[in-house]
Amino acid sequence: MDRDQFKTAAHAAIDDIIDYFDGLPSQRVIPTIEPGYLRPQIPDVPPEEGEEWAAIQADVESKIKPGLTHWQSPNFMAFFPASVTYPSILGEMYSATFTAPAFNWLCSPACTELETIVMDWMAMALGLPGCFKSDSPNGGGGVIQNTASDAVATMMVVARERRVREQALAEGLVEGSPEFEDRLMDLRPRLVALGSDQTHSSTAKGALIAGTRYRSVAARLEDNMEMTGDRLRAVLERCEADRLTPYFITFSMGTTNTCAVDRFAELKAVLREKPAWQRIWVHIDAAYAGAALVAEEYRAIANEFADGVDSFNMNMHKWLLVNFDASCLFVRKRTDLTSALDITPAYLRNHYSDTGSVIDYRNWSMSLGRRFRALKIWFVLRSYGLSGLRAHIRNTVRLGEVFADLVRGRSDLFEIITRPAFALTVFRVKKDNAPTVSEESNALTRDVYELVNSRGEIFITSSVVAGVYAIRVVSANAQAEEVYIRRAFDILVKAVEEIQNNHRID
Amino acid sequence: MDRDQFKTAAHAAIDDIIDYFDGLPSQRVIPTIEPGYLRPQIPDVPPEEGEEWAAIQADVESKIKPGLTHWQSPNFMAFFPASVTYPSILGEMYSATFTAPAFNWLCSPACTELETIVMDWMAMALGLPGCFKSDSPNGGGGVIQNTASDAVATMMVVARERRVREQALAEGLVEGSPEFEDRLMDLRPRLVALGSDQTHSSTAKGALIAGTRYRSVAARLEDNMEMTGDRLRAVLERCEADRLTPYFITFSMGTTNTCAVDRFAELKAVLREKPAWQRIWVHIDAAYAGAALVAEEYRAIANEFADGVDSFNMNMHKWLLVNFDASCLFVRKRTDLTSALDITPAYLRNHYSDTGSVIDYRNWSMSLGRRFRALKIWFVLRSYGLSGLRAHIRNTVRLGEVFADLVRGRSDLFEIITRPAFALTVFRVKKDNAPTVSEESNALTRDVYELVNSRGEIFITSSVVAGVYAIRVVSANAQAEEVYIRRAFDILVKAVEEIQNNHRID
Known part of the structure; x- marks a missing residue:
């Protein structure tokens, strides 16, 4: 494909892209295809000779689009937005044009330097405490990760290394000696990572990757599914009784199930109670809800991160208008990362890196190479401005409130399970005479959920919250509008009525 | 930015992108800026109000481009191409348009299904044994990873889990019991991963992430820096003497320093010698050189992967014309991955995943979400065809041979250190009367290397091979041409002459 062919192809692609977004409201949000739909439509072997772009683009239209789940559709109300x-x-x-696996500064200085700058911009946009900025006296800073899962796994590896090295050094062992390595190995099996049972599964997966144990703190419905200090203390004490060393904990700002915010102040107070607990790495997972911090009315939450927090993560690619992947990870002390992850061979050395005058982001993550993702963050921050981002958050929070009010208005049909928050409403369908937590109640909600999704007019998700089968509705992508959330409510009501009528007929 | 503004902006961006590629040959390949160049040019705080695209695009031109290292320049001959x-x-x-964090099939069926298909296409394009295809009786398959580093770290976590679980189950312990978990923890500290001292640093970093030990097999210059069977056996025996359990080894097809290919047949023969060694996970790191397998003349190498190999990885984003990231990882048995990495919470369950009728790639990698990277692989495979990919490999291999011949032609100035391979030449500058391995010889080569890079006409890398400071030259991106590689040689000769003359004057 030469320059002229590319120009023609790219112009056609841009028309196609615009048409795609324009057509979303009239598209079914979940595709109708069945597993394996694509294989029969694609040749069994790769082509021997090159093909024209027109043929490829036609296949995108006829073969790929019918298999897409449309996360940008205004009728997408599942999971969290992307x-x-x-x-x-x-x-x-x-970013693609400037391709460089920018593993160190010299490999593409603009890529590294813009990342440091936009991460500082993001720290300010979110009102994070100054300790997470690159110019903080404590040596903090931000780095773009692929996903919140990568961020938490990386933090666990770093926390694991910090903890066992501290211990081995305190015992007088010499770094690099065989005794030092043996001691690290002896210490690791007793380490345990913690979260609540509402913490995203990536914390348990991170513990698996890091090769450490994992225990969870049970959240209660009467606490709105938030992790509380008393519950945490009980688990910490049980770990001690079992001769385990808690070394890492995830606190959630907006859990996946219900958008609960753990009780940071009281949790941190518990961790201050014992010297060993003060050494636990505290990670804030704000993957989705962290975006709300751009709006002043949420700012008080970020004040809690000024002390007692080692790392904070939020994904712009969820609620903040940057496409996947753009996971923003901030650490209080960047040398925690680099001392755990820096393995510098000769061919990656250069004058600038050796003298420490530059950041080499490869030592801030598990991957060596990295894409130039700072560009898209810069473009979005500048195109929208902070006022535009705030307007998006506030508009979609308002849509969530509209939906929650509609649910409340039909208390004959529905019951809200946890406090609606960050545009998410979690509710169940009421079953006459059946207790809230019962197989019968759960089955009815599940039937409604499955009927609605099977029709593909809207896409929603379900979960189980404290034994209650619940429906989650959140409409917060760039195409979200009140008319769609009201229509979604009508679809849900209609589904309940249909199922109830069917049951009466049965 | 509305649809019409986007159309205008995107057309302008496309012109800009074409101009960028057109202008590369006349650009300095390394920027002239110093660390910290960007910060003073960017506002300290993010903008409150949105800006016009024209202002943003102008800043890309005036602020970003001057800080880029141009990996697409025909004068880029450093590292490996990207x-x-x-x-x-x-x-x-x-991919950006169809944004979806496709963590399971239902989240975007086309994203998952096209990935399976293009990974099968790639297995065929590379002539890999059938065991790595998704329809193989052994249940193999391919998955796109971010980087070769992620691939190796993921394989090590999976290999670690396979090994300790096998052992605990063999001892009659029940999966999920506290005794089972305790036993896994007891076993992990004795695990050791292996590679040669020429293996890419990501294997050592992977061992660190997995929390296991790492030992390396020393490669010798007389073996062309290839890992040999006798050397491996000696290290395996030493591990046993130290009561360590080797569980993972990386074999390289094309080491980073010199593009050496480890001696697969004799290494595999050594691993067959003892039952414990037969259980070691064998990973082939062919990150760069694996691309050559598209050409029939390299196919014999892939025959070695038909047995005794658990996983194979190559990066299309190095030599195979797909931009970063497109790391193709193939495994012989996909349930090894999924049994190690699957942690499925309620909100990620759905009918299709539960019945096992679909692939959920989140269980094939450390990240949960993933981008739709199969599209760019599909587009490139179709646009070039296998014949186009082969032509690119053969053309750039030929450029490497031209360069190596030029180096050989000036044996008064240069000495080739290892056998040139896969377009890479590794050589030193000769110092009169000084032995090959000496401070004096090394200093001269380093001086030449630094002088050349400081001028920015070409970009090359250096390394230390068996104590010899060496220059690496590889020109294999899409813009590579003979005229540039010949010019590069002239630049090197001129630098040697300048330094020699200066020394004589001193």
Whole structure:
């Protein structure tokens, strides 16, 4: 494909992209295809000779689009949003053009330096305490990770290394000696990572990757599914009784199930109670809800991170209009990362890195190479401005409130399970005469959920919260509008009525 | 940015992208800026109000481009190439548009299904044994990873879990019991991962992430820096003497320093010698050189992977014209991955995943979410065809041979250190009367290397091979041409002469 062919192809692709977004409201949000739909439509072997772009683009239309779940549809109300906007697409175009596996500064200085700058911008945009900025006296800073899962796994590896090295050094062992390595190995099997039972599964997966144990703190419905200090203390004490060393804990700002915010102040107070507990790495997982911090009314939450927190993570690629992947991880002390992850061979050395005058982000993550993702973040921050981001958050929070009010208005049909928050409403369908937590009640909610999704007019998710089968509705992508959330409510009501009528007929 | 603004902006960006590629030959390959160049040019705080695209695009031109290292320049001959081509950029445009964190099949069936298909295409394109295809009786398959580093770290975690679980189950312990978990923890500290001292540093970093030990097998210059069977056996026996359990080994097809290919047949023969060694996970790291397998003349290498190999990895984003990231990882038995990495919470369950009728790639990698990277691979495979990919490999291998011949032709100035391979030449500058391995010889080569890079006409890398300071030259991106490699040689000769003359004057 030469320059002229590319120009023609790219112009056609751009028309296609615009048409795609324009057509979303009238598209079914979940595809109708069945598993294995694509294989019969694609040749069994790769082509021997090159093909024209027109043939490829036609296949995108006829073979790929019918198999897409449309996360950008205004009828997508499942999971959490995964947004993309036009400036973000422009960022990906330039990022691909400037391809460099920017594993150190010299490999593409602009890539590294813009990342440091936009991460500082993000720390300010979110109102994070100054300790997470690159110019903080404590040596903090931000780095773009692939996903919140990578971020938490990386933090656990770093926390594991910090903990066992501290201990081995305190015992007078010499770093690099065989005794030192043996001691690290002896210490690791007793380490245990913690979260609540509402913490995203990536913390348990991170513990598995790091090769450490994992225990969870049970959250209660009467606490709105938030992790509380008393519950945490009980688990810490049980760990001690079992001769385990808690070394890492995830606190959630907006759990996946219900958008609960753990009780940071009282949790941190518990961790201050014992010297060993003060050494636990505290990670804030704000993957989705962290985006709300751009709005002043949520700022008080970030004040809790000024002390007693080692790392904070939020994904712009959920609620903040940058396409996947753009996971923003901030650490209080960047040398925690680099002393755990820096393995510098000769061919990666250069004058600038050796003298420490530059950041080499490869030592801030598990991957060596990295894409130029700062561009799309820069483009979105500049295109929207902070006022535009705030407007998006506030508008979608309001849509969530509209939906929650609709649910409350039909208390004959529905019951809200946890406090609606960050545009998410979690509720169940009421079953006459059946207790809230019962197989009968759960089955009815599940039937409604499955009927609605099977029709594909809207896409929602379900979960089980303290034994209650619940439906989750959240509409917060860039295409979200009140008309769609009201229609979604009508679809749900209709589904309940249909199932109830069917049951009466049975 | 509305649809019309996007259309205007995207057209301008496309012109900009074409101009960028057109202008590469006349650009300095390494930027002239110093660390910290960007910060003073960017506002200290993110903008409150949104800005026009024209202002953003102007800043890309004036602030970002001056800080880029141009990996696509025909004068880029450092590290290994990191290619991008026009069809690949189109792939990124559609991928961003169809944004979905496709962590399971239902989240975007096309994303999952196209990945399975193009990974099968790649297995065929590379002539890999059938065991790595998704329809193999052994249940193999391919998955796109971010980088070769992620691939190796993931394989080590999976290998670690396979090994300790096998052992605990063999001892009659019950999976899920506290005794089972305790036993896994007891076993892990004795595990050791292996590679040669030429293996890419990501294997050592992977061992660190997995929390296991790492030992390396020393390669010798007389073996062309290839890992040999006798050397491996000696290290395995030493591990046993130290009561360590080797559980993972990386064999390299094309080491980073010199593109050496480890002696697969004799290494595998050594691993067959003892039952415990037969259980070691064998990973082939072919990150760069694996691309050559598209050409029939390299196919014999892949025959070695038909047995005794658990996983194989190559990066299309190095030599195979797809932009970063497109790391292709193939495993012989996909349940090894899923039994180690599957942690499925309620909110990620759905009918299709539960019945096992679909692939959920989140259980094939450390990250939960993933981008739609199969598109760009599909676009490039179709745009070039296998014949186009082969032509690119053969053309750049030929350029490497041209360069090596030029070096050989000036045996008064240069000495080739290891056998040139896969377009890479590794050589030193000769110092009169000084032995090959000496401070004096090394200093001269380093001086030449630093002088050349400081001028920025070409970009090359250096390394230390068996005590010899060496220069690496490889020109294999999509813009590579003979005229540039010949010019590079002239630049090197001139630098040697300048330094020799200066020394004589001193």
